[in-house]
Amino acid sequence: MSQTPYNETSYSVGNSIFPGFNNKNGVMICGYEFGYSKHDQYLENTRKAEIEKKQSKISTFYSKSKIYNSPYDLRIIKWFGFFGHPLGIDDGCSPFDKCILQTNWCDGQGAYVSDYDKFLSRENFENFLNIVEAFLPSVLIFMGAKQIHYLQTPEIKSRFSEIFGTEVSQLSIKAKPFDGRKFKIAFQNFERVSVISLPHPSGTRGLHDDYIKLFKSEINEVLEYYRKSKSV
Numbered sequence: 001m002s003q004t005p006y007n008e009t010s011y012s013v014g015n016s017i018f019p020g021f022n023n024k025n026g027v028m029i030c031g032y033e034f035g036y037s038k039h040d041q042y043l044e045n046t047r048k049a050e051i052e053k054k055q056s057k058i059s060t061f062y063s064k065s066k067i068y069n070s071p072y073d074l075r076i077i078k079w080f081g082f083f084g085h086p087l088g089i090d091d092g093c094s095p096f097d098k099c100i101l102q103t104n105w106c107d108g109q110g111a112y113v114s115d116y117d118k119f120l121s122r123e124n125f126e127n128f129l130n131i132v133e134a135f136l137p138s139v140l141i142f143m144g145a146k147q148i149h150y151l152q153t154p155e156i157k158s159r160f161s162e163i164f165g166t167e168v169s170q171l172s173i174k175a176k177p178f179d180g181r182k183f184k185i186a187f188q189n190f191e192r193v194s195v196i197s198l199p200h201p202s203g204t205r206g207l208h209d210d211y212i213k214l215f216k217s218e219i220n221e222v223l224e225y226y227r228k229s230k231s232v
Contacts, residue, residue, distance in 0.1 A: 011131050014102035015061045021098035027226065028137035029061070029076060029102045030128070031200070032119065032144050061100040062092030075201035076143065079212055083219045085227070095232040103131050105147055116146055125156050132193075133163050139226050141196045145204075148186045148197035165191025176214045181206035185215050187222075194222045 012034070017023050065073035080087045087097055106124035118124060132140065142148055151157060152171065161167065169189040175182045183204065186197035196219060199207050 011134055012103060012107045012127075013131075015064050015100070016059050017101075018060075018098040021095065021232075022101040022135070024136050025138045025230065026099045026101050026135065027139040027141065027223070028132070028135060029100060029141050029143060030147065031072070031102075031104045032147070033104045033106045060087075060092040060097040061102050062087040062097050064102075066092075070202075072143075072202040075209075078209065079198070079201070082209070082213045083216055083223060085220070085223045096227060099230065099232055101135060101137070105150070119146070119150055120153065125150065125153075129156065129159050129163070132160070136163070137193060138229070139194050139196070139222060141198060143198055144200040145184060145186075145197060148188065148195065151188075151195070161190065164193040174215070174218075176211075178208075178211050178214065180208050180211065183207060183211060185218075187218065194226070196222060 022028075059067070061073070062077060065077060077087050085096065087094075087100065089097065105119055105128045107127050148171065151160060157167075167188070167190050169187070171186060171188045173184050173186045175184050183199045184197075185199075186195075188195040188197075198212070201207075
């Protein structure tokens with residue numbers, strides 16, 4: 001890989017921009033905000049120089065996970081494998097890996113979310129809308145159950161529709177029989193983007209990987225269509 005800066009954009013994203021892959025029409029993973037867990041604090045205190053050196057190099061979402069060993073990132077990578085679209089091929093440099101772009105609804109940072117209302121502040125929802133307008137993802141995957149509902153807020157949905165076209169299939173919220181705690185998975189389509197809403201990978205109590213596997217068919221269909229259209 002060429003040794004170019006890992007983030008050549010003014011927007012807060014978690015991995016490199018790859019022209020022709022995730023700079024436009026990619027697969028955007030969107031969380032709530034940047035985390036600051038005890039693990040993050042440990043890395044900052046003990047491996048800051050090493051991490052900054054690695055960050056200066058180009059990185060995919062997968063290769064970034066090798067730097068931080070983040071439970072959030074690692075579980076997302078595991079889920080993509082469940083859906084039939086594994087990340088990490090060619091050491092994380094495959095065309096599909098390059099299509100992934102990680103970001104967050106707001107540009108804040110915290111160890112945990114105590115006030116979900118803050119995500120509906122103008123500053124935060126405009127941060128989200130500005131990011132999706134800049135990168136125009138073809139697939140948007142929310143990591144956290146509340147964001148899909150924020151999207152239905154009239155002012156936010158109206159602007160989102162200006163960016164991605166009219167809604168072509170209404171919000172569909174699904175849960176499936178499971179011997180354990182069940183969670184709602186949501187789907188919604190606009191003319192130029194498919195939206196999937198999943199539970200937060202590392203902040204949802206009682207979430208079992210076997211439950212996520214139950215939605216392989218629906219999510220594989222979205223990703224398979226995307227990959228064929230993108231030829232990746």
